[in-house]
Amino acid sequence: MLLEVNNLSVEYNIGKMSIPVLDNVSFAVGAGEIVGIAGESGCGKSTLGLAVARLLPETGAITNGQVLFKNRDLAKLSDREMDKEIRGNEITMVFQNPESALNPVFRIETQLNDFLKFQETDGNRRTKQERRRESIRLLTETDIADVEARISNYPFEFSGGMKQRVMIAMALSSGASLLIADEPTTALDVTIAAQINQLLAKLVSTHGCSILYVSHDLGLLSEICDRIVIMYAGKIVESGTVEQVFGDPIHPYTKALIAAVPGEQSVGNRLSDIPGQVPPLNKRPVGCNFAPRCPFAFSECLERDPDFELKKKSHGAACFLEKGA
Amino acid sequence: MVNGQRKNSDTTMVPETGGQDKAAVVHMPGPLAQQWGKGRAVMAGVWSSPEGRLGLCIVMFFIGVAIFANFVAPYDPYEQSIRDRFAAPSWAHPFGTDYLGRDILSRMVYGSRTSMYVAFGTNILSVAVGVFLGMLAGRNKGNAIDYSIILMFDMIRSFPQILLALAIVAVLGPSLTNVVLALSFTLFPFYGRIARTQTLSLMEAPFIKAGQAMGVGTMRLMGRHIAPNIMAPILVAWGMEMTNMIIYEAGLSFLGLGIAPPGASWGNMLRKGLDSIYVAPWMIIFPSLVLFVGMLGFTLLSTGLRIGLDPHERRSED
Amino acid sequence: MLLYTIKRLLWMIPTLMGGLFLVFSLTYLMPGDPASAMLGPTATQAKIDAMHIRLGLDLPIYERYWKFLTSALQGDLGVSIWTGHEVSALIGSVLPKTAILAVSTIAFASLFGIGLGALAAINKGGIIDKICNYGSLLNLAIPSFVAAILLMMFFGVWWQIFPIMGAGEGEGFWSAVHHLVLPVIAMSTGWAAFMLRIQRETMIETLGSDYIRTARSFGAPRWHIVYRYALKNSIIPSITILGMGLGALFGGAVFVEIIFNRQGLGQLIVQSIYKRDLPIVQGGVLVAMVLFVITNIIADLIVAWVDPRTRLK
Numbered sequence: 001m002l003l004e005v006n007n008l009s010v011e012y013n014i015g016k017m018s019i020p021v022l023d024n025v026s027f028a029v030g031a032g033e034i035v036g037i038a039g040e041s042g043c044g045k046s047t048l049g050l051a052v053a054r055l056l057p058e059t060g061a062i063t064n065g066q067v068l069f070k071n072r073d074l075a076k077l078s079d080r081e082m083d084k085e086i087r088g089n090e091i092t093m094v095f096q097n098p099e100s101a102l103n104p105v106f107r108i109e110t111q112l113n114d115f116l117k118f119q120e121t122d123g124n125r126r127t128k129q130e131r132r133r134e135s136i137r138l139l140t141e142t143d144i145a146d147v148e149a150r151i152s153n154y155p156f157e158f159s160g161g162m163k164q165r166v167m168i169a170m171a172l173s174s175g176a177s178l179l180i181a182d183e184p185t186t187a188l189d190v191t192i193a194a195q196i197n198q199l200l201a202k203l204v205s206t207h208g209c210s211i212l213y214v215s216h217d218l219g220l221l222s223e224i225c226d227r228i229v230i231m232y233a234g235k236i237v238e239s240g241t242v243e244q245v246f247g248d249p250i251h252p253y254t255k256a257l258i259a260a261v262p263g264e265q266s267v268g269n270r271l272s273d274i275p276g277q278v279p280p281l282n283k284r285p286v287g288c289n290f291a292p293r294c295p296f297a298f299s300e301c302l303e304r305d306p307d308f309e310l311k312k313k314s315h316g317a318a319c320f321l322e323k324g325a
Numbered sequence: 326m327v328n329g330q331r332k333n334s335d336t337t338m339v340p341e342t343g344g345q346d347k348a349a350v351v352h353m354p355g356p357l358a359q360q361w362g363k364g365r366a367v368m369a370g371v372w373s374s375p376e377g378r379l380g381l382c383i384v385m386f387f388i389g390v391a392i393f394a395n396f397v398a399p400y401d402p403y404e405q406s407i408r409d410r411f412a413a414p415s416w417a418h419p420f421g422t423d424y425l426g427r428d429i430l431s432r433m434v435y436g437s438r439t440s441m442y443v444a445f446g447t448n449i450l451s452v453a454v455g456v457f458l459g460m461l462a463g464r465n466k467g468n469a470i471d472y473s474i475i476l477m478f479d480m481i482r483s484f485p486q487i488l489l490a491l492a493i494v495a496v497l498g499p500s501l502t503n504v505v506l507a508l509s510f511t512l513f514p515f516y517g518r519i520a521r522t523q524t525l526s527l528m529e530a531p532f533i534k535a536g537q538a539m540g541v542g543t544m545r546l547m548g549r550h551i552a553p554n555i556m557a558p559i560l561v562a563w564g565m566e567m568t569n570m571i572i573y574e575a576g577l578s579f580l581g582l583g584i585a586p587p588g589a590s591w592g593n594m595l596r597k598g599l600d601s602i603y604v605a606p607w608m609i610i611f612p613s614l615v616l617f618v619g620m621l622g623f624t625l626l627s628t629g630l631r632i633g634l635d636p637h638e639r640r641s642e643d
Numbered sequence: 644m645l646l647y648t649i650k651r652l653l654w655m656i657p658t659l660m661g662g663l664f665l666v667f668s669l670t671y672l673m674p675g676d677p678a679s680a681m682l683g684p685t686a687t688q689a690k691i692d693a694m695h696i697r698l699g700l701d702l703p704i705y706e707r708y709w710k711f712l713t714s715a716l717q718g719d720l721g722v723s724i725w726t727g728h729e730v731s732a733l734i735g736s737v738l739p740k741t742a743i744l745a746v747s748t749i750a751f752a753s754l755f756g757i758g759l760g761a762l763a764a765i766n767k768g769g770i771i772d773k774i775c776n777y778g779s780l781l782n783l784a785i786p787s788f789v790a791a792i793l794l795m796m797f798f799g800v801w802w803q804i805f806p807i808m809g810a811g812e813g814e815g816f817w818s819a820v821h822h823l824v825l826p827v828i829a830m831s832t833g834w835a836a837f838m839l840r841i842q843r844e845t846m847i848e849t850l851g852s853d854y855i856r857t858a859r860s861f862g863a864p865r866w867h868i869v870y871r872y873a874l875k876n877s878i879i880p881s882i883t884i885l886g887m888g889l890g891a892l893f894g895g896a897v898f899v900e901i902i903f904n905r906q907g908l909g910q911l912i913v914q915s916i917y918k919r920d921l922p923i924v925q926g927g928v929l930v931a932m933v934l935f936v937i938t939n940i941i942a943d944l945i946v947a948w949v950d951p952r953t954r955l956k
Contacts, residue, residue, distance in 0.1 A: 476657055476658070479658045479661070480658060480661030480662055480665055481665070483658050483659070483661075483939075484662065484665070484931070485891045485893060485894025485931055486891075487894050487897060488894035488912065488931050488932075489665075489928065491897070491916060491924075491928075492912075492916075492924055492928045495916040495924055496921070568784070572786040575786065576898060579788060580901065582916070595789070595792060598792070599902065603800060606796060606801075609792055613792065613793055616786065616789055617785055620784040620785070621780075624783055624784050625780075628780075
């Protein structure tokens with residue numbers, strides 16, 4: 001396994017409060033796989049992505065668990081080791097908001113030059129010219145027009161879609177084995193988003209890396225991912241291959257999510273939703289987090305929090321229901 | 326809308342950073358719906374932080390001393406006693422006496438009156454004129470009124486404040502009233518700029534546009550609906566400008582251009598203290614201390630106002 | 644960039660014109676008749692009339708303004724009423740002294756303020772940060788002239804480490820520096836404290852921003868983040884303040900010059916106020932204004948150069 005996350009827990013410390021955001025999360029990503037992390041806003045999926053790359057904000061901290069990447073526990077590495085060896089070389093990220101992802105007072109070519117420089121080790125330093133050529137080559141791969149001229153622009157002169165292409169190009173330039181994509185197309189409009197995702201898929205097959213794709217768009221994930229992990233209120237509630245999870249969902253939440261996606265069957269009818277609200281992270285119910293809203297809940301659900309269990313081969317859920325609802 | 330009571334208004338105030346004056350560079354409060362009757366909420370906000378509490382206490386203390394100077398001061402501040410000149414601090418004169426034998430403590434007490442008079446007088450005048458003109462400019466964005474008001478603001482702000490005030494007092498003649506007038510003249514553009522920026526962003530707010538569509542007149546719009554909502558950054562700036570005006574009053578009096586002798590001002594006490602620096606250091610120490618505490622008080626109050634009025638900054642107390 | 648510069652310079656013109664007009668109209672604020680005020684109670688009517696003509700008081704307002712304007716633009720700021728010397732010459736002789744004071748002050752304040760502010764931001768929540776926070780708050784509460792007097796008392800009178808009078812003219816470079824220490828410290832405490840707080844706040848905000856996170860995701864080493872990226876982003880407000888401060892200090896040096904008995908623009912203006920020598924006051928304030936406007940514009944231009952987004956406004 002390329003990446004193995006075991007029992008990861010993350011907390012945010014705001015003032016005097018500690019808010020648990022991730023609760024005992026475990027999953028794995030294999031080489032060349034695209035794994036989706038799905039869930040609503042606030043379920044902790046972005047935090048999960050950031051935690052793997054150790055890019056949590058100052059207020060966040062890993063309180064428990066391991067992040068085994070190529071058998072090294074990233075949670076135990078120092079910041080400096082992460083900088084030198086992991087980030088930019090083995091693991092790279094693409095973020096949600098392209099507008100704020102680039103430094104507004106530096107030109108694009110300067111920043112690309114820097115990103116390439118950070119990836120180099122002392123043994124293979126390139127010259128500025130070489131990096132510039134490399135930047136141009138990478139950007140051309142992403143179908144940005146007139147690269148040579150535009151590379152000396154400032155970020156505000158690029159559109160959102162173009163900026164995202166730049167970020168993807170750079171992320172893949174490093175030959176990293178794992179790309180963490182945190183809702184990369186959420187802030188873009190639909191047609192651009194489709195192009196970006198196609199680009200991602202194409203580049204992944206040529207570069208051969210794995211992707212950890214965080215998103216709330218189930219439809220999108222079902223199209224591009226190999227395996228998928230469903231999260232709710234900081235815990236993993238179901239995981240398996242895309243065929244398994246979408247074809248034969250076990251957890252009631254998964255079922256409800258799938259049902260909530262508008263499709264042919266909803267034409268003319270009310271769209272189905274999930275009644276109730278996600279519990280606030282610091283006021284989670286005793287027992288299963290989803291029980292208050294679950295149509296299949298029974299007494300045990302309100303008393304004990306179900307652990308994640310494999311129900312079938314590589315398809316599991318955190319639910320007391322044996323074979324699915 | 327009943328009596329200007331809006332329950333769920335959601336006004337966004339765009340902070341303006343950078344620019345030509347200190348007040349605008351200070352971090353501005355975020356979204357807030359403020360109404361005239363919300364004095365209590367403001368007080369509560371200020372009280373919520375330790376800075377605000379301390380600042381408010383110090384400020385109230387000085388205001389109290391200024392108002393009740395007659396009762397607080399142990400001696401008549403003008404009473405001279407050649408016999409007791411340059412007396413060091415003692416039980417009779419806790420802060421010593423000056424070159425004319427006048428009790429320093431009493432003069433400091435009355436000096437607070439001078440400081441408060443100038444500080445409050447200047448700020449009230451400046452806020453009134455500045456906010457009015459600023460709102461007018463923001464309301465009329467882009468046309469001749471706006472441009473002429475901005476020009477007036479920039480014209481005045483292109484002078485170092487102290488020099489302009491000095492020059493005006495120089496031609497008007499030294500007196501406390503002239504000091505207030507001169508300082509107000511230099512100060513109102515700062516408030517005006519804040520008011521204008523806030524008004525500009527507020528003009529885009531839906532509830533203002535609705536009001537205009539319903540035919541609410543300019544004056545009513547400005548007074549009833551715009552003014553209350555821009556008061557938050559004005560209040561924060563006011564805190565800072567109070568300290569500045571105390572300094573300027575002291576400075577002008579120090580130069581002999583403020584209160585006429587034998588009037589008491591912390592500034593002119595310092596001047597005499599400087600002249601007697603070898604002989605009577607207490608003439609310097611105590612007025613310096615009281616100036617420092619006074620300014621600290623208003624600075625803390627300003628910080629308290631800033632924290633109290635900005636929901637983001639408020640420390641969570643649960 | 645060029646376009647922005649031109650636009651900025653164009654806006655400077657009406658501002659300067661307005662400022663000039665303001666200075667000019669100061670004479671009209673004076674109660675009573677300027678001529679008789681200057682000549683004193685013994686003046687005869689003939690002398691007063693002659694003075695009227697000399698001051699140009701017999702001309703209509705717009706003519707006087709035009710005369711004032713054209714002369715000022717040519718560098719002629721009138722003559723001193725008392726000594727008859729040219730105002731521009733007087734100002735020219737003292738201006739460099741104030742300039743030295745102002746530049747030293749803002750340089751010291753910037754180095755201290757920005758440096759410590761950055762340190763406090765990096766050390767956020769730590770002991771250095773707390774010390775800087777309280778220290779700067781205290782410093783903000785001390786006006787420059789109080790600081791000057793206190794410094795003079797402690798380090799000039801009680802412990803005689805530093806000189807308290809003059810600028811050490813004619814005694815060589817190190818004497819001049821020696822004489823500069825107390826005045827510069829007095830003037831810079833407030834500004835340093837202010838710049839510290841602004842730098843700290845801006846830098847904390849910058850360090851938490853998305854683009855810093857992006858750089859980190861590529862493995863940027865910490866020093867690069869802080870010194871190359873964060874600094875350039877967060878220094879922008881500080882530059883604005885620097886420009887503003889430099890211009891303001893030409894006026895703000897007044898107190899320190901009086902207290903330490905140094906020659907300079909501020910001292911010249913104040914002495915002229917005592918002597919009712921209005922042309923010098925006018926000329927001095929005018930020069931200070933022009934310098935203030937110019938330094939502010941230069942600061943704005945530097946900001947626009949550093950942060951290309953401002954050029955769009």
